[in-house]
Amino acid sequence: MSSPHHPESGATAVQARPDDETTAHREEAGRVTSRVREFVRRWLVFVIAVVLWELVTRLVQNPFFPPPTEIAAAAGRKWFSGPASSLFLTEEVHTDLLVSLGRVFGGWLIAVVLGVGLGTLLGRSRTGMDYVGPLMAFVRAIPPPVLVPVFLVLLGIGSEMQITVIVFGVVWPILLNTVDGVRSVDQVKVDTARSFRIPRGQWVFGVVLPAATPKIFAGLRVSLSLALVLMVVSELVGSTNGIGYRLIFDQRAFDLPGMWAGIVLLGVLGYLLNTLLLAVERRALSWQPSSANAVGG
Numbered sequence: 001m002s003s004p005h006h007p008e009s010g011a012t013a014v015q016a017r018p019d020d021e022t023t024a025h026r027e028e029a030g031r032v033t034s035r036v037r038e039f040v041r042r043w044l045v046f047v048i049a050v051v052l053w054e055l056v057t058r059l060v061q062n063p064f065f066p067p068p069t070e071i072a073a074a075a076g077r078k079w080f081s082g083p084a085s086s087l088f089l090t091e092e093v094h095t096d097l098l099v100s101l102g103r104v105f106g107g108w109l110i111a112v113v114l115g116v117g118l119g120t121l122l123g124r125s126r127t128g129m130d131y132v133g134p135l136m137a138f139v140r141a142i143p144p145p146v147l148v149p150v151f152l153v154l155l156g157i158g159s160e161m162q163i164t165v166i167v168f169g170v171v172w173p174i175l176l177n178t179v180d181g182v183r184s185v186d187q188v189k190v191d192t193a194r195s196f197r198i199p200r201g202q203w204v205f206g207v208v209l210p211a212a213t214p215k216i217f218a219g220l221r222v223s224l225s226l227a228l229v230l231m232v233v234s235e236l237v238g239s240t241n242g243i244g245y246r247l248i249f250d251q252r253a254f255d256l257p258g259m260w261a262g263i264v265l266l267g268v269l270g271y272l273l274n275t276l277l278l279a280v281e282r283r284a285l286s287w288q289p290s291s292a293n294a295v296g297g
Contacts, residue, residue, distance in 0.1 A: 066257045071264060074257035092246070097265070100231055100243040103159055104273075107166025108227040115171045115223075116216060119178025120204060123212070129179070136175075144169030145233045152238040162234040162242070169230045170223035177219030181212025217281045224277055228270050 050068050057067040066074075079097070082090040122129045144165055155161040185208055193203045209216075235244025243262055250259040 064256060066260055070257045071260045074255070075261040075264070078258055078261055095241050096243055096246045099159070099241050100235065101269075103162045103166065103235075103242065104227050104231045106159075107163040107231070108170060108224060110163070111167045111171040111174055111223060111227070112220065114167070115174025115219065116178050116209075119175040119216075120182055120208065120212075122175075123179040123182025124208070136172075140172040144230055148234055148237050157238050157240060161238050162231060165234040166227050166230045170227045173219040173222040173226070174216070175219075177215045177222075178212060181215030182208055184215070185211045213284060217277075217284065221274065221277055221281075224273055225270060228266065228273070232266065 054067045054069060057065050079090055079093050080088050082088050082093075122132065147168065148161075148165055151161045151164050155164060193207055198206070231242070232244040232247070235242035236248050239245045243266065247259055247262045250256070250262065
């Protein structure tokens with residue numbers, strides 16, 4: 001015996017599909033609108049500032065403050081007017097930009113290893129911190145730029161001097177934030193690790209450092225910005241290449257649009273490096289919802 005046919009139920013099922021599609025389209029449109037609003041809110045003030053800069057400098061006609069269009073033209077001439085075989089990149093990209101980035105990353109990575117390593121040791125040893133604390137307070141109070149002549153005499157002109165200046169200046173926020181992060185590890189976790197007699201290495205890498213990661217990243221963000229500053233400062237004096245060297249060269253040659261192009265380049269590099277580090281931080285702190293939300297904001 002055949003079951004009775006109900007056309008109404010089939011019609012209802014057919015009608016539900018367009019409704020679902022409409023809802024999905026609305027949700028997608030809402031997400032797109034939200035992204036557009038976020039983009040406008042993030043960049044509107046910046047665009048207005050650039051437009052005002054262009055208008056004011058065109059009216060004032062001060063050679064020391066060229067308009068953004070002239071700066072962009074100088075940037076294209078300096079870095080993107082090379083042959084097609086080298087992707088239109090000029091020799092200056094290789095001799096100055098890449099060299100400076102190598103110094104920044106080299107010095108910063110060395111400082112990260114030293115800062116996190118020593119900070120972990122000192123954070124777990126109050127006695128050790130009592131011994132070296134006064135010396136650290138004295139040394140980190142010395143402004144790194146004043147030691148450029150000293151390192152220049154000891155190491156000569158070259159990347160070794162610039163990297164040493166960067167390491168000396170940026171290691172402190174990493175080290176001190178690591179010490180603070182290690183000391184703030186929950187005592188319950190410490191007691192649990194001792195109760196189960198977890199090996200020291202496993203305890204440090206599995207318990208201490210993950211718990212201290214938020215504060216370590218706070219030090220990393222500060223140190224990365226500082227590394228960019230110290231790279232420029234060290235290249236202004238003891239270098240024959242790099243962004244800092246090119247800045248002072250353009251200033252002395254009265255190539256002011258080229259000098260401003262270098263200044264804008266430093267701002268762009270700082271923004272990109274900070275954005276990259278924030279992305280890494282979000283990934284590393286994804287297991288901590290509160291920290292991830294704070295980073296995202």
